[in-house]
Amino acid sequence: MAPRPDRFSRLLALVPYFAARRGIALEQAARDLGITPRQLTKDLELLFVCGLPGHFPDDLIDLQFEQGYVEVGFTAGMNRPLSLTSxxxxxxxxxxxxxLDMPxxxxxxxxxxxxxKIEQAVGASEKRLPVPTGGGDEGGDSDNPTYATIRDAVRAERALEIRYYSATRDSVTERVVDPIRLQTMDGNTYLEAWCRSSDGVRLFRFDRVETATMLDEPATPPAEALAHPQSAILSDNPDLPSAEIEIDPDELWILDYYLVEPLEPVENRTDPDAPLRARLVYGSADWLSRFLLGFGGRVRPVxxxxxxxxxxxxxAAARGRYQ
Structure with missing residues (x-):
């Protein structure tokens, strides 16, 4: 089985990374790369059997990492920068x-x-288009300081105090949140974070954050909040509730018509006859009740x-009217 695209990109970057940091501790490298030492060890074991055509011992990448430190002997040319095609x-x-157009x-x-730099590298043969100067940021070329603070907090894994405008509720609230990651969707940028006042993961649209202050404390979102990224498609109102539902196979068409996000890849299910678990964002409990009743038990809250x-x-009340 070929490595996933995200892992493949990481594997390509590992050799030049270690070639520039000879003797670095494996645990330090894992922290730098944002993965676990166990995953990094698996990556190194895979690289150890990769190399140039021929696959003789002298053609393979030479890595030493058994003692907790990583040394690269033979790079098989992977330490040279790649040239971009046109x-x-x-x-x-x-x-x-x-x-640049996304705030x-x-x-x-x-x-x-x-x-x-890219335009300079490809040369004058490439048609150079004008670079946007305004976009969604205030102040033209200067970056919005609130946006910069949010990005800095995500990188530094620090908690944020924000003042946020909720368009649906037409109200402004102050919250302390634990940043998780950034998302971009449909021309907007979102902060995915654990909201301490709502006690759940919420999405905050950048252009609705009025102020942001990075706090002198680490971001501590629960482990389960890190496991499943929220979808910016489902909600740009951080106060809308969500429910986990179970969908029978014959009703999977609702994924194309309602704000429903599968909790597992639909195409990777081992049993196509098994129900699918998904997350549904809804406006009110009454609406959700009517929605579920319309499926006669084939879509269920769990x-x-x-x-x-x-x-x-x-x-039961509906059945009682017929008696």
Missing amino acids: TEASTMLVALRAL GAVDRAAARRAIA SDPGIADMVASTA
């Missing part, structure tokens, strides 16, 4: 320009420097006994 450079330029997604000055009781009592 298509690859154009793709990166388009992506960077798109990020807070990147450091705008850094993105412009990257665009200039995380909220109160909703299940409401569905059962509503169904």
Whole structure:
């Protein structure tokens, strides 16, 4: 089985990383790379059997890591920087320009420097498009300080105190949140964080954060909050509730028509006849009860006994009208 795309990208970067840091401790490298020492060890074991065509011992990447420190002997050429093709450079330029249009997604000055370097690398043969100067950020070329504070808190894994405008409730609230990650969707950037006042994971749209202050304490989101990224498609209102539901196979069409996010990849299910667990964002308990009743038990709540009781009592009351 081929490595997943995210792992494959990491494997390509490992050899030049260790070649530039000879003798680095494996645990320190794992922290730098944002993975566990166990995962890094698995990556190194895979790289150990990779190399140049021929696959003789002298063709394979030479790595030593048994004593807790990593040394690279033979790199098989992977320490040399890769050259971008014209298509690859154009793709990166388009992506960077798109990020400039998303409020807070990147450091705008850094993105412009990257665009200039790529354009210089590909030469005058590439048509140079104008770089956006306004986008969604205030102040033209200068980055929005609130957005910068949020990004810094995510990188530093520090808690944030924010003042946030909820468009649905038309109200402003102050919260302390534990940042998890950033997301971009449909031209907007979101902070995914554990909200201490709501006691749950919420998504905060950057352009609705009025102020942000990084606190002198670490971000401590619960472990379960880190396991399943929230979908920006489902909710840009951090106060909307959600419910875990179970969907029978014949009703999976609702994934295309309602704000439902599978909790497992649909295409990777081992048993296609088994029900699928998903997360549904809803506006009110009454709406959710009516929604579930319409499926006659083929879509069921599994995380909220109160909703299940409401569905059962509503169904019993409906049956009672026919008696």
